[in-house]
Amino acid sequence: MQHTFIALVENKPGVLNRVASLFRRRNFNIESLAVGRTERPDISRMTIVVDCQDKTDAHKIEANLYKLINVIDVQDVTHKPTVTRDLALIKVKASPEQRAEINNLAAIFRARIVDVAPDSVIVEVTGTEDKIESMIELLRPIGILEMVRTGQIAMTRGSYQGERRTPGANGNGWYERDPEEIGLAEF
Amino acid sequence: MKLSGAEILWECLIREGVEVVFGYPGGAIMPVYDAMLNYPIHHVLVRHEQGAAHMADGYSRASGKVGVAMATSGPGATNLVTGISTAMMDSSPVVFITGQVAAHLIGGDAFQETDVTGITLPITKHNYLVTRADEIAQVVREAFYIARTGRPGPVLIDICKNAQIEKTEFVYPEEVRLPGYRPPIRAPREALQRAVKLIENAKRPVILLGHGAIISGAEQVIQHFAIKTQIPVAMTLLGLGAFPASHPLSLGMMGMHGEAHCNLAIQNADLLLAFGMRFDDRVTGNLKTYAPNAKKIHVEIDPSEVHKNVRVDVPLIGDLKAIVSDLLPMVDEYDHDEWLQQIAEWKAEGDARSIMNWPNDGKLHTAHVIHDLWEMTQGGAIVTTDVGQHQMWAAQYYFMDKPKRWITSGGAGAMGFGLPSAIGAWFAHKNEEIWAVVGDGGFQMTAAELSTAVQEGANVKVAIMNNSFLGMVRQWQEFFFEKRYSAVYLHNPDFVKLADAHGVPARRVTKPEEVRPAITWARQTPGPVVLEFVVEQEDAVYPMVPAGASLHEMLRRPIRQPQS
Numbered sequence A: 001m002q003h004t005f006i007a008l009v010e011n012k013p014g015v016l017n018r019v020a021s022l023f024r025r026r027n028f029n030i031e032s033l034a035v036g037r038t039e040r041p042d043i044s045r046m047t048i049v050v051d052c053q054d055k056t057d058a059h060k061i062e063a064n065l066y067k068l069i070n071v072i073d074v075q076d077v078t079h080k081p082t083v084t085r086d087l088a089l090i091k092v093k094a095s096p097e098q099r100a101e102i103n104n105l106a107a108i109f110r111a112r113i114v115d116v117a118p119d120s121v122i123v124e125v126t127g128t129e130d131k132i133e134s135m136i137e138l139l140r141p142i143g144i145l146e147m148v149r150t151g152q153i154a155m156t157r158g159s160y161q162g163e164r165r166t167p168g169a170n171g172n173g174w175y176e177r178d179p180e181e182i183g184l185a186e187f
Numbered sequence B: 001m002k003l004s005g006a007e008i009l010w011e012c013l014i015r016e017g018v019e020v021v022f023g024y025p026g027g028a029i030m031p032v033y034d035a036m037l038n039y040p041i042h043h044v045l046v047r048h049e050q051g052a053a054h055m056a057d058g059y060s061r062a063s064g065k066v067g068v069a070m071a072t073s074g075p076g077a078t079n080l081v082t083g084i085s086t087a088m089m090d091s092s093p094v095v096f097i098t099g100q101v102a103a104h105l106i107g108g109d110a111f112q113e114t115d116v117t118g119i120t121l122p123i124t125k126h127n128y129l130v131t132r133a134d135e136i137a138q139v140v141r142e143a144f145y146i147a148r149t150g151r152p153g154p155v156l157i158d159i160c161k162n163a164q165i166e167k168t169e170f171v172y173p174e175e176v177r178l179p180g181y182r183p184p185i186r187a188p189r190e191a192l193q194r195a196v197k198l199i200e201n202a203k204r205p206v207i208l209l210g211h212g213a214i215i216s217g218a219e220q221v222i223q224h225f226a227i228k229t230q231i232p233v234a235m236t237l238l239g240l241g242a243f244p245a246s247h248p249l250s251l252g253m254m255g256m257h258g259e260a261h262c263n264l265a266i267q268n269a270d271l272l273l274a275f276g277m278r279f280d281d282r283v284t285g286n287l288k289t290y291a292p293n294a295k296k297i298h299v300e301i302d303p304s305e306v307h308k309n310v311r312v313d314v315p316l317i318g319d320l321k322a323i324v325s326d327l328l329p330m331v332d333e334y335d336h337d338e339w340l341q342q343i344a345e346w347k348a349e350g351d352a353r354s355i356m357n358w359p360n361d362g363k364l365h366t367a368h369v370i371h372d373l374w375e376m377t378q379g380g381a382i383v384t385t386d387v388g389q390h391q392m393w394a395a396q397y398y399f400m401d402k403p404k405r406w407i408t409s410g411g412a413g414a415m416g417f418g419l420p421s422a423i424g425a426w427f428a429h430k431n432e433e434i435w436a437v438v439g440d441g442g443f444q445m446t447a448a449e450l451s452t453a454v455q456e457g458a459n460v461k462v463a464i465m466n467n468s469f470l471g472m473v474r475q476w477q478e479f480f481f482e483k484r485y486s487a488v489y490l491h492n493p494d495f496v497k498l499a500d501a502h503g504v505p506a507r508r509v510t511k512p513e514e515v516r517p518a519i520t521w522a523r524q525t526p527g528p529v530v531l532e533f534v535v536e537q538e539d540a541v542y543p544m545v546p547a548g549a550s551l552h553e554m555l556r557r558p559i560r561q562p563q564s
Ligand SMILES: Cc1ncc(C[n+]2csc(CCOP(=O)(O)OP(=O)(O)O)c2C)c(N)n1
Pocket: B386, B387, B388, B389, B390, B391, B413, B414, B415, B416, B438, B439, B440, B441, B442, B443, B465, B467, B469, B470, B471, B472, B473
């Protein structure tokens, strides 16, 4: 199943490469990876979506991320209430007659037409992965010329925290709990 | 005062307590070599950068300090790679310093430009590309700190030529600030209590000691712990020396070529206490059948090792010495007589098959040579090895009672390690007896370092076990490929003449009765010496757990080897 991790990393050159290289080296498949600035200029935030075979994979990913000196904190927010967003720009083939149809679709998805050319439009849609997938499915028959997605970004709601499974990692104050509780029991 | 980047580098190395640097100069690191002349750090000029890497590694393993190796950009740096990955696999703290082309040339395929931080990213604990002189002090400070703390490992600093030349104010950073790097030390009380409960209930416990036991300096407290709880102690290849081989509770080495009674004890255990070891495939065999009835306590400093290969019941993350010290007062004295008795029976049966109990068949066996060496040096030498059969025989028959005296490439299994690591170890302990036990194959990978040994007057004795084969590969072909020998025969040079050409005294030994006199002669001869032992060509290391087999499914030495 897909796991979503939030990693806080030092904002230094090459850190993205280190993270990407780690996933390749340890044989994990990244579904999406989004990096951006945070409220602190010295820290960047990564949202990493990975397909995990089993629960130990999630544990391994976390622990290995901590091995990178520049990684400050890792949380797995998969099972926590979060706001997740992905943004897509979709260029759709559109004769003037088709524009109304696209407009209607866009309205349903609260998407926006952000560029209009004689034979195409660009639709901008923000939301969860599911929402974007459905929008794409509906636009596909009309003719998608080009598409780009940012990859997911995520934030836990309210005061919820993601799971931090890595025992003793970086003195984050967390320590090994019951195997059941951290989902390793069935390993 | 303003100093050049190169001078700052040496200033920092001195403050880190560096006494010796192993290296090889070249264009992109010339300013560093020029500045070196003004500083009291000894530089060892090697013959190949791989040698420098292994020397720094050997120095580090023998001394417990951080080793330093240096090379120029491009091919100089890439020649280090085998040594870097060897240090990485065996958690050796080594700081590698490489020259890089000037910052403004990076990315343009300048002469001898190679993406060294890119290449070494997966084989270093951390690495740095330094483009400005004012970064050097901070980076060197961090590099040494990262290399030696937590789970130690190699750190590489790639310094652009302009950064070596530029002058800047030298400010030595008083502290390192690494927000993402805080190695854990102690485990919480609840976790320790869960471990104690398992220990209390165990009937057939075994302690598994890895390299971590030596790295954390936990040997003494582990000894107290083992004696108090009467739990027998097995060691990984790199854990040898962490617990005295001569102690009655020692089971010797575990794993693929481990002792039979040791592997049987592990397979029949009801509790494993894994101390600073990582359940490598060479020690577990088939994971599905590994110690099936044992609960597992894993004391480990690197959280990513927990549950990696073997699911454990109680992980205790932190420094081994701290954690065992915390456990010690929490455990009682237990009586495991029945269990120890059972192991003793397995051991007695194994002894009957041991090569040491063979009748003397007049042939020269590596195991005999090693055993003689052990007896004659009273187990007191520092022994480095190369990789292959001789390495396993050395592990089996040179019984180590003390830590940091057994230096071998475990995780990487890098041939060519033996001689340079011995030279490195000599720089750590110039008054100790040092033997490099090497195969004829591996020796030739870094044999040029003999010349370095001569130049430095390094008092290392090299014992070449010459079987004219890549012995370990030949053994696998014999066992698992129907004796179809493919690319394993070596037509060797005359090793005595080769040594002679280096000005190194050398002798060839072909008969068992010549072994002891030759060793005596080597020990009495000052400086580097080469002994070539012309040993049985088709000997095999037993016991052997075939790759992927269960740990108890060992191939055992036939009671009498058919005489050929
Ligand atoms: C650099 C490197 N290349 C290849 C191997 C694979 N390998 C492992 S043991 C071995 C044979 C070693 O032969 P030798 O040095 O003669 O020692 P022996 O096994 O005969 O004692 C080889 C080729 C290796 N471990 N390292």
